[in-house]
Amino acid sequence: MDCDSFFVQVARLADPEGAGREPLLLVGGRSDRGVITSASYAAREYGVRSGMPTRRARRLCPDAVVVPVPRGACVERSRAVRTVLDELSPVVQAASIDEFYLDLTGTERLFRGEELAVTADRIRRVVRERTEVAVSLGGGTQRVVAKVATRLAKPDGVHVVPPGGEAAFMAQFRLEQLPGIGPAFLERLKRKGLATCAEAAAVEREWLARWFGPHRGAWLWERVRGMDASEVDARERRKSISSERTFFADIDDDDELERRLLQLSCSVGGQLRAKQLRARTVTVRLRDHDYRTRQAGSTQPEGVETDHAIFRVAASLLHSLRHRRRTPARLLGVGVSNLVRQVSAEQLEFLAGEEKLETERDRTVARAVDRIRDRYGREALRPGRVLDGPGE
């Protein structure tokens, strides 16, 4: 199930008098340095696509209105959709903010053997009625088939591929329409003279393995036939949290970069604590003025959760990246991964003598700050100056 131009829909619902009245609506493009996140169907007629630089989209469709992504409203609407789906399907997996997989296996008797297309259409109607969001559903016996089928269902429709019809269904698509094939792989396929799923399906498995490696080769052999062994997995555990910013103008000043780094560390730390997680790995990403992207990461023996600890690790990583190449930065990002659950009791002090990145007292303070911000707003408490040690 896929929401139709989700960000455009939500922007309209959030502002019915403004964005809601604009047929030519583009969402995204915080500045002229950004890209379009989503374009209304009318704007797409002009050739505008999501991911396209805002400047170019403006040129293609000068009459279009550009609005920022209504981030909070999108998260809210996505949750509402999810809640409805949980009532209608035994297994639901969120693939992204606007895309969900439903495994209806075992519901045949419940729905008294009705056709899958009828079930799908009922889900589409109920989601629409309860959340105001127009969605499309694709159906099939394999994940990849269902996903590709949603494209044919759009907008506001349903497309079901009957069991046994998978290979014939896939044969109609070009290879770039297969999820998992991007520009790089497409170029390699082109060099072997392959442009469509049907052409790739005519190549023997061994040759695909020889050309593209055993893993990618087997993957391609299966996908072009509509084969996809992956299950719909409802227990989705987050693996990383990150926050990054492209500056309005490139930044070369170390102090200024460090201030930005602190803001990003606070954003990531807040999200981490809200999920009651700790992170063992902190990563810093730097995109230079020439678009060269570099990153550095560091893994700690124990997970951390305070803004301060994240920032301290991030700052030393930023220094080493800047030391290697000192040039104006276009983007800075902080990410955490290797996530572990918070534990309530203080761990034994294995590292006696070594300086700890954060103490139990630091964590208590961080959580108190979170509560104050929940109550009085993000701006109620902000970092003042950069500190050096734990407990300060």
Next chain:
DNA sequence: TCTGGGGTCCTAGGACCC
């Protein structure tokens, strides 16, 4: 036409252990 922000997964090399 210069290229967002949030993610996941894969690869390959090196360190280290048995």
Next chain:
DNA sequence: TCTGGGGTCCTAGGACCC
């Protein structure tokens, strides 16, 4: 003194998705 094979973990980079 030189040397195997298997495993795990970490790091950096890249491809890809919405």
